[in-house]
Amino acid sequence: MVAYIVRRSVMLIPILLLISLVSFAIIELPPGDWVTYQIENLRASGIELNEDEAERLVKMYGFDQPAWKRYIRWMRGILFKFNFGWSFQWGKTVNELLGERLPLTLLVSISALIVSWIIAIPIGIYSATHQYSVLDYIFTFFGFLGLTIPTFLLAMVLAWYIFKLTEFAPLGLFSIEYMDEPMSMEKFIDMLKHLVLPLIIIGLNGTGALIRVMRGNLLDELKKQYVITARAKGVNEMQLLFKYPVRMSMNPVISTIGWILPGIFSGEVLVSLVLGLQTTGPLLLRAVLAQDMFLAGSIVMILSVLTVLGTLLSDILLAALDPRIRYSAAAAR
Amino acid sequence: MSDTGRGDLLLEVRNLQVHFYLFEGVVQAVNDVSFDVHRGRTLGIIGESGSGKSVSAQSVMGIVPSPPAKQLAGEIRLHRATPDGGIETVDLGRLDPRGQEYRDVRGGEIGMIFQEPMTSFSPLHTVGDQIGEAILLHIPDSTPQSARERTVDLLRRVGIPRPDRAVDAYPHELSGGMRQRAMIAMALSCDPALLIADEPTTALDVTIEAQILELIQELQDDLNMAIIYISHDLAVVGGVADEVMVMYLGLVMEHADAETIFDEPLHPYTRALWQSIPKIDGPLEQLVPISGNIPNPFAVHKGCPFYARCTERIQGVCDESPPPVLEPRQGHTVRCFLYADDVDLASNGAAGD
Numbered sequence: 001m002v003a004y005i006v007r008r009s010v011m012l013i014p015i016l017l018l019i020s021l022v023s024f025a026i027i028e029l030p031p032g033d034w035v036t037y038q039i040e041n042l043r044a045s046g047i048e049l050n051e052d053e054a055e056r057l058v059k060m061y062g063f064d065q066p067a068w069k070r071y072i073r074w075m076r077g078i079l080f081k082f083n084f085g086w087s088f089q090w091g092k093t094v095n096e097l098l099g100e101r102l103p104l105t106l107l108v109s110i111s112a113l114i115v116s117w118i119i120a121i122p123i124g125i126y127s128a129t130h131q132y133s134v135l136d137y138i139f140t141f142f143g144f145l146g147l148t149i150p151t152f153l154l155a156m157v158l159a160w161y162i163f164k165l166t167e168f169a170p171l172g173l174f175s176i177e178y179m180d181e182p183m184s185m186e187k188f189i190d191m192l193k194h195l196v197l198p199l200i201i202i203g204l205n206g207t208g209a210l211i212r213v214m215r216g217n218l219l220d221e222l223k224k225q226y227v228i229t230a231r232a233k234g235v236n237e238m239q240l241l242f243k244y245p246v247r248m249s250m251n252p253v254i255s256t257i258g259w260i261l262p263g264i265f266s267g268e269v270l271v272s273l274v275l276g277l278q279t280t281g282p283l284l285l286r287a288v289l290a291q292d293m294f295l296a297g298s299i300v301m302i303l304s305v306l307t308v309l310g311t312l313l314s315d316i317l318l319a320a321l322d323p324r325i326r327y328s329a330a331a332a333r
Numbered sequence: 334m335s336d337t338g339r340g341d342l343l344l345e346v347r348n349l350q351v352h353f354y355l356f357e358g359v360v361q362a363v364n365d366v367s368f369d370v371h372r373g374r375t376l377g378i379i380g381e382s383g384s385g386k387s388v389s390a391q392s393v394m395g396i397v398p399s400p401p402a403k404q405l406a407g408e409i410r411l412h413r414a415t416p417d418g419g420i421e422t423v424d425l426g427r428l429d430p431r432g433q434e435y436r437d438v439r440g441g442e443i444g445m446i447f448q449e450p451m452t453s454f455s456p457l458h459t460v461g462d463q464i465g466e467a468i469l470l471h472i473p474d475s476t477p478q479s480a481r482e483r484t485v486d487l488l489r490r491v492g493i494p495r496p497d498r499a500v501d502a503y504p505h506e507l508s509g510g511m512r513q514r515a516m517i518a519m520a521l522s523c524d525p526a527l528l529i530a531d532e533p534t535t536a537l538d539v540t541i542e543a544q545i546l547e548l549i550q551e552l553q554d555d556l557n558m559a560i561i562y563i564s565h566d567l568a569v570v571g572g573v574a575d576e577v578m579v580m581y582l583g584l585v586m587e588h589a590d591a592e593t594i595f596d597e598p599l600h601p602y603t604r605a606l607w608q609s610i611p612k613i614d615g616p617l618e619q620l621v622p623i624s625g626n627i628p629n630p631f632a633v634h635k636g637c638p639f640y641a642r643c644t645e646r647i648q649g650v651c652d653e654s655p656p657p658v659l660e661p662r663q664g665h666t667v668r669c670f671l672y673a674d675d676v677d678l679a680s681n682g683a684a685g686d
Contacts, residue, residue, distance in 0.1 A: 225452040231396050232447075233467040233519070234440035237431050244455045323503040324456055 001326060004319055008312055015308055020078075023301040024071050027293040033063050034088045037291045061088070074294065085294030089287065094298045097283065102302070104173070105279040108198060109268060113257075115203030116210055121253070124214025125246060131219060139211060146208030152270035155201050159275060162197065170197040172276045198275055202268050210253065217249035224248075247321070254318055258311030262303065342412060343526055343559045344370040344393065349407035349426075351388055351397060358631035362388040362402070364583040370527060375553065375560040377574025377591065379567060379606070383630055385583035386563045390529045393561070394445055395430035395438075413442055414526065441471035444520030448532040450512035454504035460488075461500035464519045471523040487518040491548060510541035514548070521552060527559045534569065546573055567610050571595055579603050582628065582638040585658075589665035599667040601645045637670070645671060 032040075035057045039049055058064050062073070077083040084094035123143075127136045163169050173194050178187045221227065222245050230240045269281030280299055287296035319325045351363040363385040370376050380386040391397045393409055409425040428435040447453045454463055464487065465480035472483070481500065488496035491514040504512055513533060520528055530549065534542035550573060553560055564570050570577060570591075577594045579587045579602065587600040598604045608621040625642040628634070636652040637643070643651065650670050659672045 225447060225449050226455040228396055229447060229453045229516075229519075230455070230463075230466075232394055232439060232445045234436035234438070234470055235466065236436065244457075247457055248455070322457060324505055 001319065004326065005316055008315060012308060012312065016305060019304045019308070020075060020301055021071070023297045023304065024067075024074065026300060027291075027297040028067055030291065032291060033061075034291050034293060035061055035063055038088075074297070084298040087287070087292055087295040089290045089292040089295065094295050097295065098280065098298065098302065101278060101280045101283055104277070105268070105281070106306075108195070108202065108272075108277070108279060111195075111199050112202035112268070113206070115199055116206040117253075119203070120207045120210035121214055124211045125218060125241075127211065127215040128218035128222065128249075129241065143208040143211045146204050147212075150270075151201055151205045152274045154204075155198070155271045155274040158197060158201065168193070170194055170275065173278055198268075198271055198277055201271055210256075213256070214249060214253060217252055218245055221245035221248045251318060251322060254321065255314050257314035257317070258307060262307045341371045341373075342369060343372050344412070345408070345410040346389070346393065347408045347410070349389065349392060349409065350405045351385075351392055351402055352405055353401045354403060355401050360630045361583050361633070363392065366407070366580075366583075366585050368578055368585070368588065370559045370561060372526065372559050373553070373557045374575045375562055375573055377570035377577040378561065378563045378580060379565065379570050379577060380580035381565060381627060383582070383627060384580040386580050387531055388583075389580070390445070390531055390561055390563055393425065393527075394443060394529060395425060395428070395435050399430070411438065411442065411527075413438070437471070440467050440525075441523045442525055443527045443529060444523070444525035445529040445531065446513070446516050446520045446533040448535050450509050450516055450536060453516050454512065456504055459501050459503055460507065460515050461485075461502075464488075464500075464515070464522050467519060467522045483522070484518070487522055488515065490552075491515070491518045491521075492544075493518070509537055510544070513537060513541070513545055517545070517548065517552070521556070521558075524556060525558065527561065528553075529561045529563070531563045532565070535564070535566070542569070549573070567606060579606070582630070582634075584638060584668060585666075586639070586669070587665075587667045589662075593662070593665055599661060599665065599672065600669050601643050601671070602639050605642075605644070637668075647671075 035054070038057070039054055042049055062070060065073075074085055077085060082095070084098070086092075087094050087097055090097055123139050127139050130136050159170050169175075170193075173191055174187065175190050175194075178190050181187055224245070227240070227245055230244055231237075235243075268279060269285065271277070272279045272281040273285070280303075284296060284299045286292075287299065346369075347367050349363055349366045350361075353360040353362050366385070366389050368376060378386040378389065388397060388402070392404060397404075404426055407426060410422050411425055412420050412422050415421045423434070423438070425435065425438065428438075454460065461481060461484050464484045465477065468480040468483050469475050469477070472480075475483070485496045485500050488499050493499045493511055493514050499507065499511070499515070504515075507515060513536075517533070528549075533549070534545050537545065546569065549560065549562075552558065560573075562570060562573050574591045576588070576590045578585055579594070579600065581602055587594060587598065587603045594603065595607070598607055602623075605621070605623045609623060611620060612618075623642055628638060628641060634640070634655075636650075636654055637646075637656045640646050640651045646652070647670055656668050656670050657673060658666055658668050660666050661672045
């Protein structure tokens with residue numbers, strides 16, 4: 001098991017290098033850079049820059065260097081000084097910006113994942129064991145609604161309704177009166193109140209699909225011979241359900257952790273924009289628009305790394321849960 | 334049917350009727366099936382796929398999926414030994430299949446071996462865990478430690494090498510034959526009075542099959558266990574069974590002791606079955622297949638369900654009303670008009686070989 005984890009971790013190194021290359025390339029792809037964007041902006045507002053001034057700016061930010069040199073400089077900073085670069089747009093280091101935003105993004109995403117599991121797995125189990133019952137149809141109906149309604153629309157409508165009914169505006173992370181206060185119990189509770197709606201909306205986004213996956217898997221497992229064998233032993237039906245088929249049908253659910261994370265991140269961008277949450281989503285959007293390349297590149301890279309780590313995590317969990325995966329991993333060595 | 338004394342009789346199935354209510358229609362899986370099982374003896378049930386042999390056995394176990402299946406009629410009387418040495422009779426058909434009482438019987442009094450050793454165990458749990466589960470459920474005062482010891486003993490008894498290691502093995506680490514041995518160990522884990530073997534060797538090769546059959550018979554002698562052995566393999570049933578029941582489309586066509594039914598089969602279906610298997614000794618003969626196919630399972634037959642394929646059918650009789658169950662010899666029953674006295678065979682001229 002330890003050898004398996006070590007082996008999988010070592011395999012990550014080339015993947016991570018590739019991710020950094022691709023992230024950098026994506027940022028380089030559009031024509032122009034931060035300086036040309038700035039010059040355009042200045043020109044648009046009527047200020048004319050002379051050639052010397054423009055060249056000075058280009059030199060100052062290092063844009064006269066070839067792309068591969070800039071890539072190596074960027075990677076060196078990350079690897080040796082854990083320095084992700086400078087955000088031109090904010091006039092701050094990328095580390096500082098992400099330090100503010102990333103914890104909240106992770107908090108929202110992971111809580112949303114947990115919310116969707118807590119809702120979807122019991123419903124999936126119920127739907128499979130009571131196939132074609134009235135409740136199964138009702139859950140199926142709402143599951144499909146959850147699958148099809150765009151999250152940003154749901155966010156807008158719900159935010160408006162909550163404001164209408166309770167006079168509480170579930171926008172941003174803190175109410176105005178706490179905005180500049182130091183952290184306190186009241187401020188924390190205020191934050192939790194603001195987090196409920198985004199969590200439900202982002203969580204529900206994945207719930208519909210997860211219910212279908214869980215229901216389908218469990219229906220398949222319930223027909224398997226080992227379930228009948230267990231029943232023939234005289235095992236109580238409830239114990240049997242959770243010990244054998246439910247555990248088996250969790251496998252595909254666990255293996256989705258890896259690719260559910262990016263889904264939640266991208267769903268979260270729109271919801272965060274609508275609800276004004278200070279997460280990395282809106283930050284990335286603005287950085288890309290302004291060609292704030294080190295910031296955008298760093299966010300793309302960190303999200304990709306998190307996705308890869310999520311996949312690794314789900315693989316390790318699978319190996320822990322299913323002896324057949326441990327076995328084939330041992331055989332492959 | 335011979336009744337060899339109250340103490341010997343273990344299970345009486347009377348007029349069992351199980352239908353499956355499916356979207357496409359009703360399947361009369363088991364119709365009017367009756368049989369007795371005696372301690373220490375083996376009843377073989379022979380039939381093609383869809384003959385109702387497995388559903389009959391599953392009804393005894395209470396594991397027929399319901400819905401869509403429904404037991405419409407019949408009794409399944411099990412004569413259980415009580416702790417004080419007496420005999421108590423329960424009608425299993427009336428118990429809640431998920432209830433405590435039936436779960437005591439299932440896996441305790443009655444053990445079952447299934448057809449597919451490859452899928453009969455959960456791949457996520459060790460063999461020892463899955464056998465031990467049955468022991469913990471049914472053997473009073475057992476602890477995880479005692480269950481483990483008993484499991485190792487059982488694995489040794491069914492001939493698994495190094496049982497102290499196999500107990501911690503996952504099913505995928507065992508071969509098909511070993512898994513079926515482990516399955517037998519599981520079925521026998523709580524000293525059942527009745528063992529139901531539903532085609533236990535179908536998925537195995539012939540050498541392993543012989544070993545498994547031998548093992549089952551050895552264990553039967555040791556434990557004085559009754560066995561219901563279900564198979565479509567006539568040679569296998571001929572080798573293990575004391576009495577044989579032949580089923581076709583949910584009906585028992587013929588029922589006699591093994592020697593009689595193989596030497597002097599009465600029903601045209603049984604005879605056709607016998608003609609369709611090659612014999613190792615004796616002269617080479619052309620095999621005679623049974624013409625036609627098994628009828629659509631949703632079809633309802635006014636007369637005999639074998640009518641369309643029967644070489645000795647009596648037109649106007651066999652297709653008009655259901656054939657009666659007759660007993661031309663003591664202990665030999667057959668469901669066929671050919672042995673009825675009051676049918677005028679001469680006027681139809683279709684009787685005889």
